[in-house]
Amino acid sequence: MEKQATRDAYGQALVELGHLHDDIVVLDADLSSSTKTAGFGKAFPARFINAGIAEQNMIGMAAGLAAAGKTVFASSFAIFAVGRAFEQVRNSLAYANLNVKVCATHAGLTVGEDGGSHQAVEDIAVMRSVPNMCVVVPADGPSTKAALYRLYQRKGPAYLRLGRPAVPKIYDGEKIDFVIGKGIELRKGKDVTIIACGIMVHKSLEAAKLLAEEGIEAAVIDMHTIKPIDKELIIKQARSTGAILTVEEHNIIGGLGSAVAEVVAENHPVFVERLGIEDIFGQSAGPEELLEHYGLTIQNIIDKIHLLLNKKKELK
Amino acid sequence: MREINNDSIALVNEKALIIRESIIKMLGESGSGHTGGSLSAADIMACLYFWELNIDPKDPKAAGRDRFVLSKGHAAPVLYATLAEKGFFPDEYLSRLRKLGSPLQGHPDMNKLSGVEASTGSLGQGISWSVGMALAEKMDKTGYRVYALLGDGELQEGMVWEAVMAAGHYHLDNLVAIVDNNSLQIDGRVEKVMGVQPIADKFKAFNWEVLSIDGHNVEQIMAALEKARSIKNRPTVIVAKTLKGKGCSFMEDKAEWHGVAPKKDEVERALAELHATH
Known part of the structure; x- marks a missing residue:
């Protein structure tokens, strides 16, 4: 069975979207080789910003970029994007209702060997309780790509939850009918x-x-x-x-x-x-x-x- | 408009007085809000909006407009007073500060009020927004400049230094941070609660240009803003020494006036003093 990590599908879809839309800016906090935003950074260096190991400022900068008209995808591990930068996500993104997609990888137990400190088990609960926030958890690579295209079209803040390990493909990428809010x-x-x-x-x-x-x-x-x-x-x-x-x-x-x-x-x-x-x-x-x-x-x-x-x- | 001369200085001083009066009246009516830190920033705000910023209240979303971010968002009254005086919205709005359904929220909300560029209030976040806006300008070369006003107490937030590091790293010479250095925070003197000095050396270490001035001297504020335009390849911070509650003797340099609104008799006394000293 063909397998693909949702973070790999995310990285690839970002580059595709980057070719289609000039307004996309991608931010990362020193994890671009793991979150797979590095591909976008290589293809579009002028539209990729590394915040360094500073997730709170990454989210704040994302807000400023979005307020200036950019569509922003900001990535880190779920534990940091949701945990470390929670109040920035809440106030700078959600309260201000800005067009920033927080795309967090390494969610859940399947982070694996890094252990409990790095395994976000509460991120969905936290994000779904924030007004204005849309929460999407794709099941495989093709649906991750579809989710990303849909999230680009949907203005406003969103949380995309992605994983570390390769997972079996469920969908045929060409045929998937992916609509935000429809199971x-x-x-x-x-x-x-x-x-x-x-x-x-x-x-x-x-x-x-x-x-x-x-x-x-x-x-x-x-x-x-x-x-x-x-x-x-x-x-x-x-x-x-x-x-x-x-x-x-x-x-x-x-x-x-x-x-x-x-x-x-x-x-x-x-x-x-x-x-x-x-x-x-x-x-x-x-x-x-x-x-x-x-x-x-x-x-x-x-x-x-x-x-x-x-x-x-x-x-x- | 951008010349530093007796006329421009007189105009900005006049606007600063109007802004201070407006702050006192607004807070008197609302019964709650942040008086001290609004008054300390009045001269800086008057300089920005009536001398420095390239903005047009009739076209508040113009792509090339300069951006101002009130990172010390609790000083919302000084922003509202300034925006009203500039013509972003009718003066009548000011009487609705902090009331149900009002566009004048306790802390600025960009989605509710014209002229507000960032929803701030949680300290430290506004300077990060400003860095993001400055980065966007560098990408698009839209030609605008970004200005952020921070409190000195705000500098205790770790996030501020993440943002300051990023601005230095990305050589954002289109960004100016102004520190309203009134030396007081809710619990008392900044240096006693959690010292932030030396402010200038900290910014210098992050590759910023530092200009230290008297934040109530309009000519000095103008000169610093002018100087900042000539600095290339790095951001500028203007450390403006100010007095909390400036203009009303019984409020000046008193931490108790951080988050308290004047009562009716205090409003009258404050307004009388403002007129007398002008």
């Missing part, structure tokens, strides 16, 4: 719905295949946009399948699971289970090893589905 129904199913984002979308699809072998028809949604969340689709799935499992490489508090549960609870209450990081920090190890250790595997998805279906059965 993608990758697999239909009548018994239960799996709503996932980021690298967990592929694992959810694999789980659904195995569930089908035991006669369980699980729908799979790629909820790439966490905010604005696709309420319509969530309500439709709650109605049609009566049970929802959310799956994300993020703390179970405040992320995709919370966003989905809010919509379900207010509109069409059905059983919801959330699979994510159980409110705990990560540690050093290989990415797949960590996903297994923290319970983010295909088997964990299958187990949660069984739990959900039992609850559903007991209700009847």
Whole structure:
């Protein structure tokens, strides 16, 4: 199976966009070889600014550039872009409603060996609670590219969450119908719905295949946009399948699971289970090893589905 | 307009008085806001808007306009008073400072009020915006200059020095920072709370041109702004020694007047003093 890291797709798409639009400026904070903005820097040195190891000033400069009419893509690791520079993102970008896309790589546990200090597990929760902020978590390379094109067209601040390791391609780049705020129904199913984002979308699809072998028809949604969340689709799935499992490489508090549960609870209450990081920090190890250790595997998805279906059965 | 002569100095001094009166009245009506640090910056603001800046209130979004960023955003009243006097919006707006639905927010909001170039208030961020604006000008060669006004207490924010480092690194000679060096912050004297001196040496170390002046002497402010235009290949900082609460004797050099608005009798007393000393 063909694999590509979302950060690699980001780097390539940035260069493509750079050729199409003169107003694009890219900022980085000494991580351009890791965030993959270096390619843009090489192709367009006059429109690439290295802030050095100074994320707060990077975001402040991004605001000034956007106020002067630029479309700005600012990159660092998620822990620094969201954590270190939070108040700059909040006040200089979101409060001022400026056209800056914070494109953070190395989100989640799959940072791997660098360990818990560098593994952002709370970034979705933080970003989605900021007014004006759009939050997008693509599942693979092709959808990352599509997300970037869409984010360029959509004025205003946004957070794009990207990962470090190569992940399987789900989409055919030419055919993807990617609309910000609209989840993608990758697999239909009548018994239960799996709503996932980021690298967990592929694992959810694999789980659904195995569930089908035991006669369980699980729908799979790629909820790439966490905010604005696709309420319509969530309500439709709650109605049609009566049970929802959310799956994300993020703390179970405040992320995709919370966003989905809010919509379900207010509109069409059905059983919801959330699979994510159980409110705990990560540690050093290989990415797949960590996903297994923290319970983010295909088997964990299958187990949660069984739990959900039992609850559903007991209700009847 | 750009000549330094008796006429231009008199005009700017006249505008500074109008701005100070407007600050006192505005804060008296709102009942809250930052008086001391607004008054200390009045002469600097008058110089910028009525002598230095290339701006047109009738075309507030002109591509080539100079940019002013109030990095010490809590001094919003001095910005509002100046923008109103310059004609960016009607004077009536000033009576709505800090009221529900008003474009005059407690700290400047660029999306609510014409003439405000940056939404500031959280200290340190405005100077970073200014660096970004100056970088954009270097890319497009639009020909504008960028001016940022900072407080001396604000220099305690680590982010300020990230921005100062970047401006020096990128040789931003289209950027001028002005430090309103009134030596006071909320908790007391700056040097007692957390010393920031020597300010000049710090900026010099980051490859800035440093000009130290009396921030209430209009001729000196003009001369410094003029000198800054001739400095190439590096940004300029004007360290302007000022008096917090300048113009109203009972407010001068008192930290207590940082974030307090004058009451009715204090408004009258302040206005009377401003007239008398003019």
